[in-house]
Amino acid sequence: MSLYCGTFFRRKSFGCYRLLSTYVTKARYLFELKEDDEACRKAQQTGLFYLFHDLDPLLQESGHRYLVPRLSRAELEGLLGKFGQDSQRIEDSVLVGCSNEQEAWFALDLGLKSASSVRASLPKSEMEAELGGSFVKLRQALLQLNSVDSSLLFTAQALLRWHDGHQFCSKSGQPTQKNMAGSKRVCPSNNIIYYPQMAPVVITLVSDGARCLLARQSSFPRGLYSALAGFCDIGERVEEAVHREVAEEVGLEVENIQYSASQHWPFPNSSLMIACHATVKPGHTEIQVNLKELEAAAWFSLDEVATALRRKGSFAQQQREASPLMLPPKLAVAHHMIKEWVEKQSRSSLAA
Ligand SMILES: NC(=O)c1ccc[n+]([C@@H]2O[C@H](COP(=O)([O-])OP(=O)(O)OC[C@H]3O[C@@H](n4cnc5c(N)ncnc54)[C@H](O)[C@@H]3O)[C@@H](O)[C@H]2O)c1
Ligand SMILES: [Mg+2]
Incomplete structure (x- = not known):
């Protein structure tokens, strides 16, 4: 009997080889990206990016449906360059999932108002013209999205909103720092960790x-x-x-x-x-x-x-x-x- 079949493949684990399903492999990979900033930074090199503007996702109309475009790292860097931003901005993105082939998916909001000029809100209509889509209120788009896209956008919007609202430590008042994946924020002055809440x-x-x-x-x-x-x-x-x-x-x-x-x-x-x-x-x-x-x-x-x-x-x-x-x-x-x-x-x- 072959050890390789369908969605199963081998992985070395705890000193011995065992079969891990695609699902388990994905779950372990996402866990690693949340725990390890360097691994996550590396995943951003080959990942795909969902764009938001002030919590509205970028969508493209196709008949009566909405499609959800995703940008490669190179496309995102090109876009940021046109608006005078460097690729450092990509580190503001949050991890929202990955494919079966471990291509990580991120969401990035380029429209949230921020005190910092490095994190300036980019102009919505110019970005829409550049991207050939529009930033649409998620509630308005609900009925025209498929269930996989809507679930992913729900997660992405919730996570982006949580980060936007938790920029400061409620104990020290100091700015908190996001980890690379966006699965938590830490206050550098007292090490309090804040996790996204539902x-x-x-x-x-x-x-x-x-x-x-x-x-x-x-x-x-x-x-x-x-x-x-x-x-x-x-x-x-x-x-x-x-x-x-x-x-x-x-x-x-x-x-x-x-x-x-x-x-x-x-x-x-x-x-x-x-x-x-x-x-x-x-x-x-x-x-x-x-x-x-x-x-x-x-x-x-x-x-x-x-x-x-x-x-x-x-x-x-x-x-x-x-x-x-x-x-x-x-x-x-x-x-x-x-x-x-x-x-x-x-x-x-x-x-x-
Ligand atoms: N997905 C679905 O099928 C579905 C269907 C119905 C309602 N909902 C959602 O369920 C949620 C709750 O329903 P509801 O509005 O009847 O709740 P509710 O009956 O508890 O009434 C809302 C009130 O609860 C209080 N409240 C207590 N804790 C709160 C918190 N953590 N956040 C906000 N308000 C809080 C506020 O005073 C608010 O006005 C709504 O946000 C609605 O969007 C989803
Ligand atoms: Mg109620």
Whole structure:
């Protein structure tokens, strides 16, 4: 039997040869780049770069989709040169992933305002003209990106935003320094290490066995309803946060909490969405909406939700067609949970 097959190959590890999957090799490589500044600096020589301007990613329109261009080191140096910047600026980039072939991917923001002239914000429209693309608000581009690109851009934007907001040590007030990969910042005066943070958020799809509970905030597009979401309080377990958020927002007590999925969500800051299903006790279904948090909440039947899930078109199109219920886009974990609930309910009504 050959020791080489498909995505597996040999690597010397702990004094003996063993097979490592492509995934494990990638994970170990990324770990090395985060830990070792020299290795990361070397990876920047052959890596690819996603560009941002003031946290908006560079995108290129292609029909109804957006493509996400990446620049080689040589292309990036050429661009920086045209705007009077030297290649030192490349070290401001943050590591966001790598290919199966260990080509490292970085994100670099050339538009963030900085006190230093070396880190000057480069002019947006001139850069767009030079690059043949535009810097687009990530929220606006969401529906026109594929899931791989959106996930990568979510990570990149969150990391760039975190670095921009953590330039100073909260203890000493001194400037902090980014490591080469951008996986941490250190205060040189007291060696405090700061790591990028995410806020845990629970999102719960409550069911009474036949219907599911969806709610909307006044900031949502007209007609859009989603599952109940809320930030975890410090010291809280996920189950406690689910109980509390549902009680706070709609005045119900839930049971049978089941984890479904999770997602990193960059809006408005970096959140880790933890999606759960839960049920209310039979008969305990009367909603009391907390109007400080929500504009409305209601129970929806399987038929109403399944019909809304099948609807295609942008929110604007659906609003023009006066759709009675609009659901979150496919890439939101709320969509995934609602779909999961519809599938489960449809299976059990078929079996009945
Ligand atoms: N991806 C998805 O499917 C999906 C769906 C719904 C909501 N969300 C996200 O979930 C998040 C939380 O939902 P919500 O707004 O209903 O939360 P919420 O019900 O906890 O209410 C928000 C309020 O919580 C407080 N808060 C406590 N900790 C906070 C923190 N770390 N950051 C910001 N505010 C904090 C603030 O007062 C804020 O106004 C939102 O940011 C939203 O973007 C994602
Ligand atoms: Mg909420």
